Amino acid sequence: MKAAVYHAPHAPLRIEELDIDEPLAGEVLVRTAASGVCGSDAHIAEGFLPDVPVPMVLGHEAAGVVEAVGPGVDYVRRGDHVVICPSVWCGACEMCLRGHPYLCTQRPVRAPDQPPRLSRGGEPVHQFTNISSFAEQMLVAERATLKVDRELPLDSLALIGCGILTGLGAALRTARVEAGSTVAVFGAGGVGLAAVQGALIAGAATIISVDLSPRKLETAQQFGATHGVDASRVDPVEGIREIVPGGVDYAFEAIGNKTTAEQAFASIRDAGTAVLIGFFPAEARLDLPAADFISEKKLIGSRMGSNRFRLDMPAYIELYRQGRLKLDEMVTRRGKLEDVNEAFRAMREGEVTRTVLGFG
Ligand SMILES: [Zn+2]
Ligand SMILES: [Zn+2]
CATH class of the missing domain: 3.90.180.10 (Medium-chain alcohol dehydrogenases, catalytic domain)
Known part of the structure; x- marks a missing residue:
């Protein structure tokens, strides 16, 4: 073969x-x-x-x-x-x-x-x-x-x-995004768009897609993003905080990049959660303000959408059948x-x- x-x-x-x-x-x-x-x-x-x-x-x-x-x-x-x-x-x-x-x-x-x-x-x-x-x-x-x-x-x-299970699961299973919440998703590739869809399905009120490409930001709006932040033109943390003063409840990093991972953490509110979905190079290290953790900011990892795939995939397929995914x-x-x-x-x-x- x-x-x-x-x-x-x-x-x-x-x-x-x-x-x-x-x-x-x-x-x-x-x-x-x-x-x-x-x-x-x-x-x-x-x-x-x-x-x-x-x-x-x-x-x-x-x-x-x-x-x-x-x-x-x-x-x-x-x-x-x-x-x-x-x-x-x-x-x-x-x-x-x-x-x-x-x-x-x-x-x-x-x-x-x-x-x-x-x-x-x-x-x-x-x-x-x-x-x-x-x-x-x-x-x-x-x-x-x-x-x-x-x-x-x-x-x-x-x-x-992979992509849907990972992005959707990061929002629905790893972070358990709450209805009415505010979300930022760094990266509008396949996994990032799946995280946007997961946030939408969870009922997030504000979903901000962050990317360097205006075209991908437009695509993200077709999948449920309510806002786009063009990181090629503005500082994404400032862009997010302009839309949601004080920071978002959840930020997802779907790229696997040190800078965007640090920006994702910087864009959450006190007691908010930043979720790393991306695939980082083995030698990658993050530089974060340790003092922020006293405000109960959380940084967590997500692997393959924390799946139990024989339970999760049929549910995601049903959402697809209904036109909701x-x-x-x-x-x-x-x-x-x-x-x-x-x-x-x-x-x-x-x-x-x-x-x-x-x-x-
Ligand atoms: Zn994959
Ligand atoms: Zn085992």
Whole structure:
């Protein structure tokens, strides 16, 4: 099967022919229908995490059709439509038992003495987030799948697997935004727009989108932002405090940038909450006024929308069915596997909300 393979930072992904194994116990082989191109894939390709093993197939926001299941799998069967999620969980480790399955420490993956899921000429090829969706097929744990109705469009549903789950969940599950509250969201890419939608669904009264691109700020208004702050023209903290004197109740940082993370913290009111959703480079550090914490300002992290995806995704899909969650509108460009490097470029240049790659 064909896949887009990452070999080294800043080098384009290469389209190569790979071998994919048969599903073992608890595993599912999925024919990829659609894969979103997420910021995290681009970050890996740019060398954000210098220690990732290579070669590796990127891609982790996907949907497809089950082709085969391994022994013991009874949740899905051949022909079922599934959304794939990186938050594979074991159900037995301390984090799972504490109610944080997205932080599972014993994810069901293959042991070192088992054959690799992906290989080329007998040499192992690594999976990104145990998924690797920039490929015609995915071999994943059954506990990375959510079964969905066949009439729903897989290319839109793919976005639920990462961007929507992450942004919506940051607002609804991590921060639990209250009705009537004031919210700022730094970054109007896929995850930022999902956080805007989450704030809207939660009933926030004021939703301020902050970005460097006036075009993206306009897009954010289509997804529920009540205000836009153009950070290329004004200081975003001042811009936010002009709209909400005293600062917002919640600020979300959906970029993974030191400066905007510090600005997000500076834009909240006393006892407000700043939430870091972005994917930061390993060496990133923040510089914050420690005295602010006596005013009960809170800085918290959010991982994949604090999800329990088999509960959360069906709820988000129902909001989509009812027209209260916009998914189709988030897909602003479509392409094929071969277009993945172009999709990275378009994302960097701020030309797209999401590119979705389609397969045959
Ligand atoms: Zn992602
Ligand atoms: Zn676990």
